[in-house]
Amino acid sequence: MARRGSGPIYDPLGTPYFLYNQNYGIEILTKLNALRHEATFTDAILCVGHEEFPCHKNVLSVSSPYFRAMFTSELKESRETRICFNEVSPWTLKRIIDYAYSGRLEINQDNAQEMLSAGNLFEYPDIVEACCSFLKRQLHSSNCLGIEYFAHIHSCQKLENEAHEYALENFSIVIDSDEFLDLPLDRVIQYISNDHIDVRNEETVYHAIRRWLNYDSDERKPFLPQLLEQVRLPIMGLQNLRLLESDQLLQGCHKGLQMIKEAQKNHQISNERPEHRRSSLPAIIHPRPSTVAKEVIIVISGINSYITPSVEMYDTQKDRWFILPDLPRLVSWFSVCTVANSILIMGGICDGHVVDTVWKFDVVLRQWTEVARMPERRARHACAVLHDKVYVCGGVKGDGNQLVESIDCYDIYNNSWSKAGQSENPRKQARIVPYKNSLLEIGGIQGEAKVNTIDTYICTGDKLKHSGEQYLLPSRIEFAQILVLNGIFYIIWEDTKKMLALDPLKRTFQPLPDMNCSRIHCATTVLNGKLYVSGGLIDSKPTRLVESFDPVLKRWKKERSMSEKRAYHGCLTLQMC
Structure with missing residues (x-):
């Protein structure tokens, strides 16, 4: 018996069938x-x-x-x-x-x-x-x-x-290329006259024209005065201008030497005149934007899949990360700060040993040099700057289990250390921040216990003494970050994403929006009225992620990621060009 309903479906209306072969x-x-x-x-x-x-x-x-x-x-x-x-x-x-x-x-x-x-x-x-x-x-x-x-x-x-x-953005490197030497005169002038070539100083522009002229000096030397007109000579250091007078390239070029002497005169005028009168000077005297120091974020060293010596600089105006000279030695669990517009890396663990070495980074020369060592070896410690003095407290010494009780002070101008006081409650992995004439220590571990207090130390001269009072936090905090902005403390519990604002005058806490993601062993800084959180461990893995918090809008925002993943690193803000 045949099955009912089998066979093709009958279409009494004869609906058209469209064939479309996509291939x-x-x-x-x-x-x-x-x-x-x-x-x-x-x-x-x-x-x-x-x-x-x-x-x-x-x-x-x-x-x-x-x-x-x-x-x-x-x-x-x-x-x-x-x-x-x-x-x-x-x-x-x-x-x-x-x-x-x-x-x-x-x-x-x-x-x-x-x-x-x-x-x-x-x-x-x-x-x-x-x-x-x-x-x-x-x-x-x-x-x-x-x-x-x-x-x-x-x-x-x-x-x-x-x-x-x-x-333009890479001009200071481009000038060392072979292509730059082959440029015709008009294109060289087009570049060196541009206000937006990225150079750290005007000496770099002079170096560029010098290199181009020397590549074919017989043919090109007559163009020297024309090129010098585009170099903002009065912006150069007075000592460098005097050195130019003996430059072999300028010998026999009367007009060029005259321009150097005129630049020295203008250099002195620009230094002597009040700021409001400098706008009346010739435009050629005004510096290029890239040669004017601006606040940038620096991240230093840390741990990726290994200890990395790399250092990066974030320019918010260009929204780019730039590579800086590596830290000379592989070190972890150090403390970092900026004082007198220099960076200091203090102590830490190097080759498995707690060390007392201190490295200084000169932002003008962009060089690392070793300076006076700390009085005591320490790692997992904290540091802060108050009245241009660096204070180091807490941490561990020896085999890494014994807490350091002393507080030491570094004078960068004399390159010397002195004892500043004693920690009331010695701890490791804490954070300290300056506030008015005091230092506040938060978070960390005492023995095996997490800490839920903020200790306050009053500064007298270069000595610190515990104030005898504490702030009590709502909960214990081991992985702490604390930042001060406009007299308010912003305290971050890294592992829970939680953040509170503490008003030290009213002694009140205000809950704020959580970070986008929880992380530990990150690093923080303040720039242009915002709080920045960089790197750290997310799910036990180092990250490149950076986020910022705007206290006015009360909103977190993802920022340009670092070039390299890192945790246990340093992060700070200072002026560079």
């Missing part, structure tokens, strides 16, 4: 390409030298306005079967034809510029755009000037602008 176009192109390789139905032969490429005029015409115009106009090529080209290589023409039949093209370092030129010639905008995107990703201090010029002659305005911007 139809690809299949047709594939078959046309096969016919091309067989030289079947081909009606044009493109030639370069002795190489010949049979093609279909209709395929080339629909793929390119260039070929459409060639085959449909009154030009002789429209009537001929063989068309010869001299502007491209056989290899490049073959790739263009392959693209016309397949829509596929591999772009790499070896062919990007050649394919961009061919894409321009044969009017394949997708090829041009793809090559520009590839070249943008290849921008480097060694090639950006060449890419900028290449983009200019091929009318690739966007790539030209991007390469130019890259050269």
